[in-house]
Amino acid sequence: MFKICQVLLLLSVFEIGDSCGGIGGGGQVLSNPSLSMKFYPPVGWTYPDSTAITNLAYLPGQSLTQTQAQNLANGALTAAVLEGLNAVGYPTSGVSVTASYTPPTVNDCVKATGATGTAIGVHFGIVENGAVTKLAASSAIVNPDDCISRAYVTGTTVTLTYTPFPQQATVTVQGLVISELQMELIAAKVASMLNLNNNVQFTEEIVAAYLPVSPVSSKMFKICQVLLLLSVFQIGDSCGGIGGGSGGQVLSNPSMSMKFYPPVGWTYPDSIAITNLAYLPGQSLTQTQAQNLANGALTAAVLEGLNAVGYPTSGNLANGALTAAVLEGLNAVGYPTSGVSVTASYTPPLVNDCIKSATGTPTETPAGTQFGIVENGAVTKLAASSAAVPTPECISRAYIAQGQTLTYTAFIQQATVTVQGLVISEIQMELIAAKVASMLNLNSNVQFTEEIMVN
Numbered sequence: 001m002f003k004i005c006q007v008l009l010l011l012s013v014f015e016i017g018d019s020c021g022g023i024g025g026g027g028q029v030l031s032n033p034s035l036s037m038k039f040y041p042p043v044g045w046t047y048p049d050s051t052a053i054t055n056l057a058y059l060p061g062q063s064l065t066q067t068q069a070q071n072l073a074n075g076a077l078t079a080a081v082l083e084g085l086n087a088v089g090y091p092t093s094g095v096s097v098t099a100s101y102t103p104p105t106v107n108d109c110v111k112a113t114g115a116t117g118t119a120i121g122v123h124f125g126i127v128e129n130g131a132v133t134k135l136a137a138s139s140a141i142v143n144p145d146d147c148i149s150r151a152y153v154t155g156t157t158v159t160l161t162y163t164p165f166p167q168q169a170t171v172t173v174q175g176l177v178i179s180e181l182q183m184e185l186i187a188a189k190v191a192s193m194l195n196l197n198n199n200v201q202f203t204e205e206i207v208a209a210y211l212p213v214s215p216v217s218s219k220m221f222k223i224c225q226v227l228l229l230l231s232v233f234q235i236g237d238s239c240g241g242i243g244g245g246s247g248g249q250v251l252s253n254p255s256m257s258m259k260f261y262p263p264v265g266w267t268y269p270d271s272i273a274i275t276n277l278a279y280l281p282g283q284s285l286t287q288t289q290a291q292n293l294a295n296g297a298l299t300a301a302v303l304e305g306l307n308a309v310g311y312p313t314s315g316n317l318a319n320g321a322l323t324a325a326v327l328e329g330l331n332a333v334g335y336p337t338s339g340v341s342v343t344a345s346y347t348p349p350l351v352n353d354c355i356k357s358a359t360g361t362p363t364e365t366p367a368g369t370q371f372g373i374v375e376n377g378a379v380t381k382l383a384a385s386s387a388a389v390p391t392p393e394c395i396s397r398a399y400i401a402q403g404q405t406l407t408y409t410a411f412i413q414q415a416t417v418t419v420q421g422l423v424i425s426e427i428q429m430e431l432i433a434a435k436v437a438s439m440l441n442l443n444s445n446v447q448f449t450e451e452i453m454v455n
Helices: 002-011 066-087 144-149 180-198 219-230 287-308 321-332 391-396 426-444
Strands: 029-040 096-101 124-128 131-138 160-164 167-174 177-179 207-213 250-252 255-261 341-345 371-375 378-385 406-410 413-420 423-425
Touching (some): 029 131, 029 180, 066 096, 066 167, 066 180, 066 426, 177 180, 180 207, 180 426, 255 426, 287 321, 287 341, 287 413, 287 426, 321 413, 321 426, 423 426
Antiparallel strands (some): 029 167, 029 177, 124 131, 131 160, 341 413, 371 378
């Protein structure tokens, strides 16, 4: 019977509010849709100018030609969209995916020791967690040694001026007729995979543009909806966005395990940080505050997904940010959350900044003492200097002088979110996980290091 539903979906044009299960919840049918996105580009999606080879003014991991950068970007964008289509069970035969992206020219500061350095006011790229997030310009010449060490500036009178570096891309899918909700789920999957696999740092949610298809009778899809609610089914035989793929099983009380670099607000400093000004900008000052921020964010992402398909969220027992992300994902596949309890398990880590107070004790960060490094809103690593870090160098973020080194340690954290009272298909739970990852990255600066695992 569900094969009939599947055929009807492929052959008919219908109102989404009357379609089967996870397809439902409002919207319309789209033809030849496109995805528009804004993001900080991966360093490999940029290239330097013609003088960079001589001056060693290219960024580590950067493409050396525009063609190379174009091929890397187009390949990644196309692969992510095809994976998103597979995630909602759509065959890709007969579908044409075209990426439109113009690689920008970005130089590093000059690292060639025989050169005079980077001139005052000349922009160079700043890479955070694999993406070029901003351009910097110094009020003084940046010496090659300071460029190599990433100190960039030394002294208290030299400053760096930053300019955000967002870029745009559009991916068009020809030969595709799909529901609006399914396209939103594909967009979430695309965002999740590009962030995880290619270090694309999105600045806005991906927007779907499309040509709407006129609706026709939806009575048969009402029958599909009833059949879905009454049946336990194999994923490959289900309707529309719930199925279309092969394999999978029905899950009860599922949980999601995730590994990530935590947003700075999901961490807190030790008890002496207030006196020494050794807390990170935007950091929670207590463990409880960090816990509430994290739990709240996880919850919110899921609630947004539920609201996206018009399901009520009143009466839900969940609260907190981690939980919110799961509830938003449930929304995204059309599951009501009344009677569903979402529990987030996350332990905020203790992280200090280097010491920024000249009057506290001590007045500088001792050699070997670890402090957090924030990249694009997340604490991605801990740094320790081979020498004491004076207060001015901490404030300027130069950290070290010539001849000194920083040693880094990756700062990966974990969380688990459990959804009690939920029976759901495996493929739907994977789509929820993609939605959760997309929203946590975009709204809370969670930088995932692995794909979310559904347990």
